[in-house]
Amino acid sequence: MSVAIRNALVVTKRGEERLDVKIAQGVIAEMGTSVGPADSELDGTNCHVLPGFVDLHAHLREPGKEDSETIETGSRAGARGGYTALVAMPNTNPAQDSVPVIEFVRMQGERAGLLEVVPSGCITVGRAGTALSPMAELARAGVQIFTDDGSGVQDPALMRRAMEYSRELGITLAQHCEVSSLTVGAVMNECSCSSDLGVPGWPALAEELMVHRDIELAKLTGARVHFLHLSTAGSVHLVRQAKALGLPITAEVTPHHLSLTEELLRSFDSVYKVNPPLRSVADIEALKAGLLDGTIDAIATDHAPHVRRDKELPLDQAPPGMLGLETALGVVLSVLDLTPLQVAEMMSVRPAKIAGIAERHGMLPEVGGPANLCVVDMHQEWTVEPRSLASKSTNTPYVGRVLRGKVRHTVFNGHVVVSDGKAMR
Amino acid sequence: MKQEQPRSSSRTALSGPDVQRAISRIAHEIVERNHGAQNVVLIGLQRGGTWIADALAERICAIEPELTIPNGSLDVSMHRDDIGIRPIVPGAISDISFDINGAIVVLVDDVLYTGRTVRAALEALNNFGRPQAVQLAVIVDRGHRELPIRPDFVGKNLPTQIGDEVVVSDSGVVITAEVSP
Amino acid sequence: MKHLRSIRELGRDGLEQLLESATHMAEINRRPIPKVPALRGKTVVSLFYEDSTRTRLSFETAAKRLSAETMSFSVSTSSVSKGESLRDTIETISHMGAHCFVVRHKSSGVPWQIAQWTNASIINAGDGAHQHPSQAIVDCLTVRQAIDQPFFDGVNVTIVGDIKHSRVARSNIEAFTMLGARVTVVAPPTLLPSHIGHWPVTVVHSLDDVIASTDVLYMLRLQSERMDQGLIPSLSEYGSQFGLTMERAQRLQSSAVVMHPGPMNRGVEMHVDPSDLSQSRIHQQVENGISVRMAVLFDLLARDGELQQLHEEVSA
Numbered sequence: 001m002s003v004a005i006r007n008a009l010v011v012t013k014r015g016e017e018r019l020d021v022k023i024a025q026g027v028i029a030e031m032g033t034s035v036g037p038a039d040s041e042l043d044g045t046n047c048h049v050l051p052g053f054v055d056l057h058a059h060l061r062e063p064g065k066e067d068s069e070t071i072e073t074g075s076r077a078g079a080r081g082g083y084t085a086l087v088a089m090p091n092t093n094p095a096q097d098s099v100p101v102i103e104f105v106r107m108q109g110e111r112a113g114l115l116e117v118v119p120s121g122c123i124t125v126g127r128a129g130t131a132l133s134p135m136a137e138l139a140r141a142g143v144q145i146f147t148d149d150g151s152g153v154q155d156p157a158l159m160r161r162a163m164e165y166s167r168e169l170g171i172t173l174a175q176h177c178e179v180s181s182l183t184v185g186a187v188m189n190e191c192s193c194s195s196d197l198g199v200p201g202w203p204a205l206a207e208e209l210m211v212h213r214d215i216e217l218a219k220l221t222g223a224r225v226h227f228l229h230l231s232t233a234g235s236v237h238l239v240r241q242a243k244a245l246g247l248p249i250t251a252e253v254t255p256h257h258l259s260l261t262e263e264l265l266r267s268f269d270s271v272y273k274v275n276p277p278l279r280s281v282a283d284i285e286a287l288k289a290g291l292l293d294g295t296i297d298a299i300a301t302d303h304a305p306h307v308r309r310d311k312e313l314p315l316d317q318a319p320p321g322m323l324g325l326e327t328a329l330g331v332v333l334s335v336l337d338l339t340p341l342q343v344a345e346m347m348s349v350r351p352a353k354i355a356g357i358a359e360r361h362g363m364l365p366e367v368g369g370p371a372n373l374c375v376v377d378m379h380q381e382w383t384v385e386p387r388s389l390a391s392k393s394t395n396t397p398y399v400g401r402v403l404r405g406k407v408r409h410t411v412f413n414g415h416v417v418v419s420d421g422k423a424m425r
Numbered sequence: 426m427k428q429e430q431p432r433s434s435s436r437t438a439l440s441g442p443d444v445q446r447a448i449s450r451i452a453h454e455i456v457e458r459n460h461g462a463q464n465v466v467l468i469g470l471q472r473g474g475t476w477i478a479d480a481l482a483e484r485i486c487a488i489e490p491e492l493t494i495p496n497g498s499l500d501v502s503m504h505r506d507d508i509g510i511r512p513i514v515p516g517a518i519s520d521i522s523f524d525i526n527g528a529i530v531v532l533v534d535d536v537l538y539t540g541r542t543v544r545a546a547l548e549a550l551n552n553f554g555r556p557q558a559v560q561l562a563v564i565v566d567r568g569h570r571e572l573p574i575r576p577d578f579v580g581k582n583l584p585t586q587i588g589d590e591v592v593v594s595d596s597g598v599v600i601t602a603e604v605s606p
Numbered sequence: 607m608k609h610l611r612s613i614r615e616l617g618r619d620g621l622e623q624l625l626e627s628a629t630h631m632a633e634i635n636r637r638p639i640p641k642v643p644a645l646r647g648k649t650v651v652s653l654f655y656e657d658s659t660r661t662r663l664s665f666e667t668a669a670k671r672l673s674a675e676t677m678s679f680s681v682s683t684s685s686v687s688k689g690e691s692l693r694d695t696i697e698t699i700s701h702m703g704a705h706c707f708v709v710r711h712k713s714s715g716v717p718w719q720i721a722q723w724t725n726a727s728i729i730n731a732g733d734g735a736h737q738h739p740s741q742a743i744v745d746c747l748t749v750r751q752a753i754d755q756p757f758f759d760g761v762n763v764t765i766v767g768d769i770k771h772s773r774v775a776r777s778n779i780e781a782f783t784m785l786g787a788r789v790t791v792v793a794p795p796t797l798l799p800s801h802i803g804h805w806p807v808t809v810v811h812s813l814d815d816v817i818a819s820t821d822v823l824y825m826l827r828l829q830s831e832r833m834d835q836g837l838i839p840s841l842s843e844y845g846s847q848f849g850l851t852m853e854r855a856q857r858l859q860s861s862a863v864v865m866h867p868g869p870m871n872r873g874v875e876m877h878v879d880p881s882d883l884s885q886s887r888i889h890q891q892v893e894n895g896i897s898v899r900m901a902v903l904f905d906l907l908a909r910d911g912e913l914q915q916l917h918e919e920v921s922a
Contacts (some may be wrong), residue, residue: 268715
C-alpha cells in the first residue's frame with residue numbers, strides 16, 4: 001500500500017525543499033517534484049513534512065487505570081499529535097518493573113498499531129525507592145530508559161548504585177526531581193500565590209536539590225542521566241553548567257511549563273494542578289531560553305490523563321497531571337517562534353536518540369529512511385474541543401484557548417494512521 | 426431602571442398651614458377617641474411618618490401636659506408582602522424602645538394608599554408585643570385600597586390617579602400627575 | 607453580590623454594605639421576637655465537612671430569624687461523603703431547591719469549585735487555611751463598635767499566632783487593611799507564610815515589642831498539631847513568647863480591644879481569663895456573629911444592588 005504526500009515543504013538535511021514524498025513498504029521510496037500515483041494521497045498544502053514526533057514521557061495508564069486511558073486510546077491521541085513513538089512511563093499497576101509487564105505494554109502498543117510504544121522500566125521495585133529493579137533483565141528485554149517517574153529516587157546511596165549499575169548496561173536513568181520531604185501536601189508552586197491561598201507549596205529548591213545531586217552523582221559514576229520535566233530557572237542553570245563540563249546529561253521540558261503560570265491556580269481549578277507545578281513567568285523565560293540554546297534537549301508532554309471524577313476532588317486531593325499529546329505542537333508554537341527544523345530537533349530527532357530508537361524514528365526525511373513522519377501546518381490556528389480528543393480523558397487546561405500549529409497527517413511504519421486530523425483506526 | 430418621564434401638572438392640594446391644622450386636629454381626635462392619652466404610644470412609619478409622629482407627640486403633650494407620650498419609629502421593609510418579587514433594601518433602623526404589650530398603638534404615616542405598608546407594619550408589631558389596639562393616623566388618604574385597611578384619623582381625603590405622586594411635608598401636600606407617554 | 611467567599615472578592619463596598627446591614631439585623635435581634643419574613647421561601651443549606659457546631663448554629667439561627675428554611679448536612683461523620691463526590695452532593699441538594707450553600711471544608715478552594723455545579727449562592731464558612739470572610743466581618747463590626755469609628759485609619763491592629771495556617775488571619779488582614787488599619791503580625795518564623803513579604807503587614811517576632819502600642823490585639827488559636835509537626839518547640843515555649851499573659855495584659859492600653867475568634871486554648875495563647883480583662887470584646891464577637899450572618903444571608907438572597915431604585919417605587 002503506497003502513500004504520497006503532495007505539495008508540502010519537506011525538512012531535509014539540505015533545508016526546506018518543496019518535494020512530493022512517496023512511501024512504500026514502510027520506507028520513503030521517492031522524494032521529488034513528481035513521484036507518480038499512490039494508493040493513498042495526503043495533501044500537504046501549507047504544510048511541512050517532519051520526522052514523526054517522539055514523546056519521551058507519556059502516561060498510558062494501562063495496566064491499572066484503564067478508565068482514564070488505555071494504550072490504544074493513548075496511542076491514538078499520540079498519533080493525532082504527530083507522534084510515531086512514545087516512551088510509556090512505568091507507574092502503572094502493576095508497575096513496569098518486570099519483563100512480563102514490559103512485554104504486555106509493548107504488545108498492546110503493537111496491537112493498537114498507531115505508533116511505537118516504548119516501555120520504560122522502573123529504577124526501583126514497585127517505584128518504592130528501596131530496592132533496585134532487575135535492570136539487566138529489563139535491558140535485555142529491550143528497555144532503554146529507566147525511571148521511577150511520579151516520584152524521584154530519594155536515597156542518594158541507592159541512586160548512586162543505580163547509576164553505577166546502569167553504566168555497564170548502556171541504559172539511561174531518567175529522574176523525576178523532587179525531594180519529597182520538601183513537598184508534603186503541596187498543591188502548587190511555593191510562591192506569593194500559595195501564601196495568599198493558604199495552601200502548601202512546592203518550592204523550586206525541591207527540584208533543584210535533586211538535579212544538583214544527580215549531576216554530582218553522574219560526575220562520579222559516568223552514568224547517562226536524563227532529567228524529566230524541568231520546571232525552574234535554577235534547574236536550567238544547573239544543567240547548563242553540567243553540559244559545559246561535557247557530562248552525558250539530557251533534559252526535557254513540557255509544553256505546559258512553557259506556557260502556563262502559577263497564577264492560574266487562583267481559580268482553584270485542579271486542571272492546573274501538576275507535578276512539578278506551574279511556576280513563575282521568570283521560570284518560563286528561563287525554560288524557553290534553555291530550550292533555544294540546547295540546554296534542554298527535548299519537548300516531552302508528560303501526558304497524564306485523569307478521569308473527571310478524580311479531577312473534581314478538592315484541589316488538595318485531586319491527582320496532579322494534564323493531557324498533552326494532542327496539544328503539544330499547538331501549545332509550543334503559540335508561545336515560541338520555532339522553525340520547522342527546530343521543531344523536528346526538539347520533538348523528534350533528539351528525543352529519538354535519548355530513547356534509543358534513532359534507527360527507526362527521528363530521522364529527517366530522506367530516500368530509504370523509515371516512513372515515520374508527520375505532516376504539520378505550522379501556522380494553523382485552532383481551539384481544543386474536549387469532545388473531539390482521542391484521549392479517553394479530557395483534563396486539558398487548553399480548552400477554549402487558541403493554539404497555533406496543527407498536525408494534519410501522521411504516517412507510522414508507512415501506514416497512514418491520521419489523515420486530516422482523523423485517526424484511521 | 427426607573428424611567429425618568431417628564432412630569433408636569435403638579436398641584437398643591439393642601440397648604441403648609443393646612444397640614445399643621447390637620448396634625449393639631451388629629452392630635453385632639455386621638456386624645457378624644459381614647460379618653461385621654463394614658464395608654465397611647467405613637468409609632469411613625471419610616472420614612473414619611475416619623476416627622477408627623479414627632480409633631481403629634483408635641484401636640485398631645487400640649488393637650489395633656491402631665492403625660493410624656495412614647496414615640497418610636499418602625500421600618501417595615503423586611504415585612505413587605507412582595508418579598509421574592511422585588512429586592513428588599515432596608516431603610517433606617519427601627520427604634521421602639523418601649524413595651525407595646527397592652528398599649529394602644531397609633532401607627533402614623535403620611536399617605537395611605539394601597540394599605541400594604543400598614544399591613545406590613547401590623548405584622549412587624551407582632552415582633553414587639555401584643556397591643557391592646559392598633560389605630561391608624563394619616564395626613565392623606567388617597568384611595569385605591571388593595572387590602573381591607575381603613576384609617577382611624579385622616580387629615581384629608583384626596584382623590585388621585587394611580588400614577589400620581591403624592592408628597593407630604595410641613596410645607597404642604599403636592600400631587601404630581603404622571604404625563605401619559 | 608452573588609457569593610461571599612473571600613474578603614477580596616467581596617471588596618470594600620461589599621464589606622461596608624454588610625456592616626451597614628448588620629446594624630439593622632442587630633436591631634431585629636433586640637426585639638422580643640427577633641424574626642422577619644425577609645427570606646421567606648428561601649432554602650439555606652449548611653454543608654459542613656469540618657466540624658463546627660458554633661459556626662453552623664450561628665448560620666442556622668441567622669437563616670431562621672429571616673424566616674428561611676434550613677437544611678443541615680454535617681459530613682464529618684460519614685453520612686454524605688461515602689462514595690458520593692462533592693459534585694454529586696452539591697447537584698443533588700441544588701435540585702432539592704437550595705438557594706444558598708453555607709460550606710465549611712478543610713480544603714482551600716472548595717467554595718470556588720462548587721460554584722460550577724450549582725446556581726445557588728455560596729457562603730464560605732471556612733475553606734482550608736484560605737478564608738473565613740464572615741468571621742472577618744464580625745471582627746470589623748466588633749472593632750467599629752469598640753472604637754466608635756466606622757473606618758480604621760490610624761488604628762493599629764496586631765494579629766498574633768499561626769498566620770501560616772489561619773484562614774481567619776487571611777480574611778482579617780484583608781478586611782482590616784481595606785478599612786484603613788495598620789496591621790502587624792506577630793509569630794515565630796515557622797508559623798508565617800513563605801511569601802509574607804508581599805502582604806501589606808509589618809512582621810514582628812516579639813509580642814512584647816507591640817503590646818503597649820496596639821489598639822486592637824487579635825489572638826489566634828494555636829492548634830496542638832503544630833508542635834507535632836515540628837513548627838514550634840513546645841506549647842509552653844509558644845505560650846511564654848506569644849501568649850497573652852497577665853503581665854502582658856497589664857501593659858495593654860486601657861482603650862485597647864482584645865479579640866479571639868474562638869474556641870480559646872487556655873494556657874497556650876490565652877493565659878488570662880477574658881472576663882477578667884476589661885478590654886476583651888470576645889463576647890461581642892459572639893453576639894455580632896448572628897447579626898453579621900443574617901446580614902450576609904439577607905444581602906445575598908433578598909437584596910440586589912442594581913435594583914435599588916425599585917425601592918422608591920414600593921407602594922405606600
